[in-house]
Amino acid sequence: MEITFLGTSAMVPTKERNHSAIFISYNNEGILLDCGEGTQRQFKIAGISPTKITRIFISHWDGDHVLGIPGLLQTLSSSNYSGTLEIYGPKHTKKNMKNIFKAFFFDNKLDIVIKEVKGKFFENSDFILESFSLEHKIPTIGISFIEKDRRKINLNYVKSLKIPEGPLLGKLQNNKSINWSGKLITPEKATYLIKGKKISYITDTVYCKNCIKFSKNADILICDSTYTSELEEKARDHKHLTAKQAAQIANLANVKKLILTHFSQRYKTTQPILEDAKDNFKDVVCAYDFMKLKI
Numbered sequence: 001m002e003i004t005f006l007g008t009s010a011m012v013p014t015k016e017r018n019h020s021a022i023f024i025s026y027n028n029e030g031i032l033l034d035c036g037e038g039t040q041r042q043f044k045i046a047g048i049s050p051t052k053i054t055r056i057f058i059s060h061w062d063g064d065h066v067l068g069i070p071g072l073l074q075t076l077s078s079s080n081y082s083g084t085l086e087i088y089g090p091k092h093t094k095k096n097m098k099n100i101f102k103a104f105f106f107d108n109k110l111d112i113v114i115k116e117v118k119g120k121f122f123e124n125s126d127f128i129l130e131s132f133s134l135e136h137k138i139p140t141i142g143i144s145f146i147e148k149d150r151r152k153i154n155l156n157y158v159k160s161l162k163i164p165e166g167p168l169l170g171k172l173q174n175n176k177s178i179n180w181s182g183k184l185i186t187p188e189k190a191t192y193l194i195k196g197k198k199i200s201y202i203t204d205t206v207y208c209k210n211c212i213k214f215s216k217n218a219d220i221l222i223c224d225s226t227y228t229s230e231l232e233e234k235a236r237d238h239k240h241l242t243a244k245q246a247a248q249i250a251n252l253a254n255v256k257k258l259i260l261t262h263f264s265q266r267y268k269t270t271q272p273i274l275e276d277a278k279d280n281f282k283d284v285v286c287a288y289d290f291m292k293l294k295i
Contacts, residue, residue: 001026001147001197001295003220005261005287006042007034010226010240011064012265018042018289019064020203020262022222024145025052027126032056033143033201033222039068040075046290051079055122057129058089059203060140061096074106084111088131090139091116117141126150127196132214134205136239142203144214147196151175157190197295202249203262206239211249218255219295221246222287225260228267228276243273247280258284259293 002025007018019036023043030052032039043050050072059065076085087097093116101108115121118141122129128146133139151173161180163169168178172190179185200215203224215221227235229244241249243260250258258281263270270286277284 003199003222003293003295004046004048005289005291006039006046007036008261008263008287008289008291009036009064010262010264011062013038013064014265016289017263017265019067021068022201022261023048023053024199026145026147028054029127030054031129031145034059034065034203035068035072036064037067040072042289050075051081053085054083055129056085056087057131057143057201058087058093059134059142059201060090060136060138061092062136062138062204065203066096070100070104073100073108073110073112074104077106077109081110084113086122087112087114088117088121088129089114090141092139130214132210134202134210135208136204136206140204142205142210142214143201144218145199145201147198149196150194151187151191152194154190154192161185163190199295200255202241202246204240206236207241207245207249211241212253215249215253215255218253220257220259220293221250221253221255222259222261223249224262225273225277225286226262226264228272230276243276244280247277247284250281250284256283259287260284261287 004023006021009017018038020034021039022033024031032053097114117131120130130144131141172187175187177186198218199220200218201222223246224241225243225246226240227242229242235242274286
């Protein structure tokens with residue numbers, strides 16, 4: 001799994017920071033979290049083909065999180081994109097996407113499914129996607145990517161029993177017992193469990209209970225930190241978090257690593273934001289455009 005930060009600015013981009021966009025690459029899946037203006041150009045610079053996108057998650061419909069969608073869809077349509085593109089978002093997403101297709105004319109060849117989501121909205125054999133409500137000026141949701149636990153073969157054990165590669169080992173990995181040479185072989189003996197990873201994404205919200213509840217025990221929390229705590233009143237007025245509040249959420253939610261993003265243009269460097277958070281949570285970094293994180 002790899003996370004690429006394509007944009008880390010708030011409402012106004014800077015020379016160093018583009019509008020919000022984060023790309024999660026996992027096996028054959030490519031999940032884009034928000035799509036601010038200029039996102040497809042950021043893909044080019046990062047060396048990632050936009051056709052790798054399989055799902056787009058829209059946290060809310062502020063312009064700095066969605067202005068890149070029309071251009072991205074046009075590019076995908078002209079790139080012989082195959083498969084179904086699923087787009088998820090909060091209330092009004094279907095109507096807003098319909099308006100995009102009315103406003104921008106292009107030969108749309110895409111197979112698109114648009115869903116307004118709440119709670120757990122996707123699950124396959126590898127992972128779960130779960131959304132949760134946040135508190136902003138307009139309907140806004142966060143998301144958690146929850147990888148399922150998986151079993152790996154205990155090679156020394158199965159070799160000692162001379163169990164051949166193939167369907168029998170597959171059954172053990174799927175947590176099913178098998179019979180081999182007159183013996184019952186259980187997954188507990190023949191495999192070991194690898195705990196799945198959890199990534200939570202919180203943006204554009206005031207401090208609220210759902211921030212803590214749904215990021216509980218996350219391996220990675222990516223969190224809005226538009227201002228330092230010196231501007232807490234301004235953050236509250238604009239319905240955003242401070243870096244200190246993001247750190248408090250990470251601490252109370254028992255997350256392993258906190259990554260701050262969505263920085264106001266007023267900060268020429270993110271050092272004040274980092275220092276503001278470190279008073280409450282130690283394992284914290286400020287994201288920057290094109291930062292990659294392998295998990």
